[in-house]
Amino acid sequence: MDFGLTDRVAFVAGASSGLGRAAALELVQEGCRAAICSRDEDRITDAADFIRDEADVAADRVVPLVCDVTDEDAVTDAVAKTVDAFGGLHVLVTNAGGPPSAAATEVDLEDYREAVELNLMSTVSLCEAALPHLRTAATEDDHARIIMVTSVSAKRPIPTLALSNTARAGVQGYAKSLADDLGPDEITVNTVLPGYTRTARLEDLADDIQAETGQSYDEIEADWADQNALPRIGEPDEFAATVAFLASERAAYVTGVALPVDGGRSKHLL
Numbered sequence: 001m002d003f004g005l006t007d008r009v010a011f012v013a014g015a016s017s018g019l020g021r022a023a024a025l026e027l028v029q030e031g032c033r034a035a036i037c038s039r040d041e042d043r044i045t046d047a048a049d050f051i052r053d054e055a056d057v058a059a060d061r062v063v064p065l066v067c068d069v070t071d072e073d074a075v076t077d078a079v080a081k082t083v084d085a086f087g088g089l090h091v092l093v094t095n096a097g098g099p100p101s102a103a104a105t106e107v108d109l110e111d112y113r114e115a116v117e118l119n120l121m122s123t124v125s126l127c128e129a130a131l132p133h134l135r136t137a138a139t140e141d142d143h144a145r146i147i148m149v150t151s152v153s154a155k156r157p158i159p160t161l162a163l164s165n166t167a168r169a170g171v172q173g174y175a176k177s178l179a180d181d182l183g184p185d186e187i188t189v190n191t192v193l194p195g196y197t198r199t200a201r202l203e204d205l206a207d208d209i210q211a212e213t214g215q216s217y218d219e220i221e222a223d224w225a226d227q228n229a230l231p232r233i234g235e236p237d238e239f240a241a242t243v244a245f246l247a248s249e250r251a252a253y254v255t256g257v258a259l260p261v262d263g264g265r266s267k268h269l270l
């Protein structure tokens with residue numbers, strides 16, 4: 001299938017590792033030019049080198065940017081730099097790290113505020129900054145997409161991830177609202193909900209469980225895998241392939257969807 005992504009411009013946030021980096025790599029392999037951001041200059045520069053090497057593309061097709069997505073001005077600046085570098089923006093992938101593990105009563109107001117800033121408000125500010133450029137892309141090139149990385153915890157909250165459960169639910173509500181608002185402009189808005197996928201974040205969560213229960217990493221992984229229809233942990237490239245499809249021209253009539261990429265962990269009928 002031709003995804004129609006050749007020379008399209010993507011901005012992928014939280015892309016120095018894990019799911020963000022995998023999504024950026026997949027988009028570049030499908031022909032996109034990409035700006036990628038994270039908080040750390042060395043890590044995002046390394047990620048850009050990794051993507052160029054893996055995709056075998058010229059240096060100027062991947063632009064690393066330092067941007068903390070909780071800083072509204074930095075977000076505006078990063079999106080402006082993307083448009084300066086590539087002349088437009090067709091695909092926005094919102095992403096960041098996940099908040100710490102905790103049950104609902106183990107955290108305080110400030111923890112909730114930080115989680116909402118990290119996962120919800122960053123999504124809103126990325127969309128606000130990108131929207132004028134996405135509207136231009138929808139008008140001139142008939143191709144503008146917003147893809148938000150959330151979590152399976154948005155569909156079935158995970159008791160030890162109260163901060164994530166809370167912030168992701170907000171993102172799902174925002175995505176649905178935005179999909180309706182932007183439909184007349186032919187801009188699609190979808191969320192992708194990773195299940196347990198092999199990244200640094202998963203190792204951090206395993207460390208927390210190990211500290212609490214004394215289980216080995218293999219036992220923790222087996223417990224996670226057993227919850228899925230496909231009894232294994234996901235790989236970042238499996239997640240990334242879904243992002244690339246939603247970014248593609250072929251996904252033009254898919255909007256307002258919350259798509260789990262979770263090996264069948266979500267057991268809901270719909």
Ligand SMILES: NC(=O)c1ccc[n+]([C@@H]2O[C@H](COP(=O)([O-])OP(=O)(O)OC[C@H]3O[C@@H](n4cnc5c(N)ncnc54)[C@H](OP(=O)(O)O)[C@@H]3O)[C@@H](O)[C@H]2O)c1
Nearest residue numbers: 014016017018019038039068069097098151196197199201
């Ligand atoms: N992996 C899973 O199993 C899984 C499952 C469900 C949901 N998720 C969610 O999916 C998202 C991505 O997870 P992941 O597994 O890819 O985690 P990861 O490997 O830890 O990657 C997180 C990325 O976000 C960047 N980042 C963190 N805070 C940022 C900020 N304020 N501004 C800009 N960039 C920031 C990090 O880069 P720097 O440190 O260089 O800034 C890194 O590139 C997270 O929200 C996570 O909770 C993951």
